[in-house]
Amino acid sequence: MAIKKALRELRSQLSLLDRQVSARAELKDVDLDCLDLIGRHGPISPTALARQTGLHPATLTGILDRLERAGWVARERDTADRRAVLIRALPERNAELFRLYSGMNHAMDEICAGYTEAELDLLADFLRRATGAGRDATVALSGD
Template identity: 65%
Template sequence: MKTKTDNRRRAGAEIKRTLRELNNQVALLNNQVGARVDLRPLDLDCLDVIAIHGPLSPSDLARRAGLHPATITGILDRLEKNGWIARERDDNDRRAIRVRALPARAGELFHLYGGMNDSMDEIFADYDEAQLATLADFLTRAVAAGRVATSDLAESAP
């Protein structure tokens, strides 16, 4: 006989499996997008972090991405050379550098992600506001859990 606990465990396992599959599909989409605009997958990831959370310092980017600062330097060099980001002096500390995404090339990415964005809008139309709020809460909390897991692994790296 199935219990509530069994059903809950199965539902949780299915959600985790589906999130892994979503992660794979988004990674494949990102690879296609990156290839079209000549960005390495990790460069595209870092550009997205900058676009969402920037402007931010290179060390903040390294921490958010779970990468070594030397790795970030190479990524930022490539992004700046190709017109994706700008390095600027911090207004509060002229010795510090902040990086920000440049809007001039954002349209290229917006166009390439257009099909996925349109599909997401169609999916959202099937849910009411309360359901969308629940989904948004779940995803926000899942992102926070991923951020903690990434940070923990980065801190324990040999």
């Protein structure tokens, strides 16, 4: 099926782009994945981040230590529960990632400009559903 082939090619190309960004930012691939989740869902607790990444909490602690030392994230006390810790991305440092992805972001803006709002809504729905299927498959495998 053409759509599955195109999605595989997109996944591969985005993976290659992420590796280039990681290398330039002097991050490990898993660090970049965690930063993306923190940026999109943060501030976030380490427990919630471990759940979303599928990483063991001890592994995640090492990643967060590394990201904090390098100035990418900060650990802060949760104002609602002073015993809890939240992780937030530091905007000044994360601007570097936005710069590294700017070429792709610009290209995506140009591609999207060629579609109607209805077509973009349809594509967004497909991608959300495909993402959900991927999430479900990941959960199913992690239960083994």
